[in-house]
Amino acid sequence: MMFNVARINICTEAEGPHKRMAIWFQGCSIGCPSCCNPELQEMKTAHIMSLEEIISIAKKTKEENGIEGITYLGGEPTLQKHLMELSNEFHKEELGVILFTGYKIAQLKESIVTSVDLIVDGQFIESKIDHDRNLIGSTNQKFHHITNRYVDDMNWFLVKRNQQVDVNVVDDFIITGDVVIK
Numbered sequence: 001m002m003f004n005v006a007r008i009n010i011c012t013e014a015e016g017p018h019k020r021m022a023i024w025f026q027g028c029s030i031g032c033p034s035c036c037n038p039e040l041q042e043m044k045t046a047h048i049m050s051l052e053e054i055i056s057i058a059k060k061t062k063e064e065n066g067i068e069g070i071t072y073l074g075g076e077p078t079l080q081k082h083l084m085e086l087s088n089e090f091h092k093e094e095l096g097v098i099l100f101t102g103y104k105i106a107q108l109k110e111s112i113v114t115s116v117d118l119i120v121d122g123q124f125i126e127s128k129i130d131h132d133r134n135l136i137g138s139t140n141q142k143f144h145h146i147t148n149r150y151v152d153d154m155n156w157f158l159v160k161r162n163q164q165v166d167v168n169v170v171d172d173f174i175i176t177g178d179v180v181i182k
Helices: 052-064 083-092
Strands: 002-012 020-025 049-052 067-072 098-103 120-123 142-145 167-171 173-177
Touching: 002 052, 020 052, 049 052, 052 083, 067 083, 083 098
Parallel strands: 020 067, 067 098, 098 120
Antiparallel strands: 002 020, 002 049, 120 142, 167 173
8 A cells, every 4th residue: 555645744733733743645636726735736756655654654753752643634635545544554553633635525435534533624715715723724624523533622723823833854845834825
């Protein structure tokens, strides 16, 4: 089982509640205008990683950094053929899974929906920019609690806070988190 991974942030507090590992997948079939990650829309090979490699990274960062969960971003995560299996493996490690998708929940395979804990769905629409919720791009995007894992953590998204970003310098200079749009 292989995955087309654009990048991984092994420990962040800018991509959802608690310390988490964030995975950005390469490729998007939606192509929202003004996407915050336009470089991830192209259907190209980025870093092909096996399920075992990704789980190994998560286990190590859980041990070293105390992460609580994983956030899937993109690109479009649901284009990954084995996303359900990856989510199930994270759950075996007692890690929660949050999925950001440009598709509506009704368009997703049931196997993907039931393998995650929280889904934030809907295309980014520039004319509906969301200035009130943290990390949510536009007001049309909705929360779907598949399990109760993040029900008590909704203030992370809903109570306005100072904008939060992570800056990572490894092979690239990457800034993630709340996007400032004027």
